[in-house]
Amino acid sequence: xxxxxxxxxxxxxxxxxxxxxxxxxxxxxxxxxxxxxxxxxxxxxxxxxxxxxxxxxxxxxxxxxxxxxxxxxxxxxxxxxxxxxxxxxxxxxxxxxxxxxxxxxxxxxxxxxxxxxxxxxxxxxxxxxxxxxxxxxxxxxxxxxxxxxxxxxxxxxxxxxxxxxxxxxxxxxxxxxxxxxxxxxxxxxxxxxxxxxxxxxxxxxxxxxxxxxxxxxxxxxxxxxxxxxxxxxxxxxxxxx
Numbered sequence: 085x086x087x088x089x090x091x092x093x094x095x096x097x098x099x100x101x102x103x104x105x106x107x108x109x110x111x112x113x114x115x116x117x118x119x120x121x122x123x124x125x126x127x128x129x130x131x132x133x134x135x136x137x138x139x140x141x142x143x144x145x146x147x148x149x150x151x152x153x154x155x156x157x158x159x160x161x162x163x164x165x166x167x168x169x170x171x172x173x174x175x176x177x178x179x180x181x182x183x184x185x186x187x188x189x190x191x192x193x194x195x196x197x198x199x200x201x202x203x204x205x206x207x208x209x210x211x212x213x214x215x216x217x218x219x220x221x222x223x224x225x226x227x228x229x230x231x232x233x234x235x236x237x238x239x240x241x242x243x244x245x246x247x248x249x250x251x252x253x254x255x256x257x258x259x260x261x262x263x264x265x266x267x268x269x270x271x272x273x274x275x276x277x278x279x280x281x282x283x284x285x286x287x288x289x290x291x292x293x294x295x296x297x298x299x300x301x302x303x304x305x306x307x308x309x310x311x312x313x314x315x316x317x318x319x320x321x322x323x324x325x
Contacts, residue, residue: 087161151206202241228288
């Protein structure tokens, strides 16, 4: 038991948090299946990471769209912050990519286009979202990558993880010169530390489309530095026609 939830099994773990399949219960055997994202104990005392985690919940709770993972609650239990959010029964796009590549299969082009179209719908909504006062959120996801695109077994596509999103009025500001995000999915402007806008997310999504269609990494060097250089120069292998 964790707060008002019961944790069943851990389904993902990252550098900042771990995610559990969980449930909450009510009267008359009411049950709600959720995903609980909990700050890792190793960084629970790091206020910068905790602030980033809180920011994620505050941003995501303002977004209500079929292609964005819904956030239900931000809480604190047993001394750890957590987010209760929509549970998606399925796999992420990285798993789809890895499985197809390992089997030597090609992903169907209409399916790839459908995935990207659905994420475009999510980004269009998020980029144009306004707060209750009618002011633009000026939201940029900044981490559009295969690991943050979920595919349900019913065919739904969900964009998740606004942990490093850039938004107006955000409490946790990124320091100049600090890179946040997955290097191989950044835009050149993001790598250079220049101001970015919504086009940066669109560039990142284009990288995902390239990889789904070719089953090859678009920008991948021998180490992080060479990967960043490839992104900065937009140095990638053009696929055969």
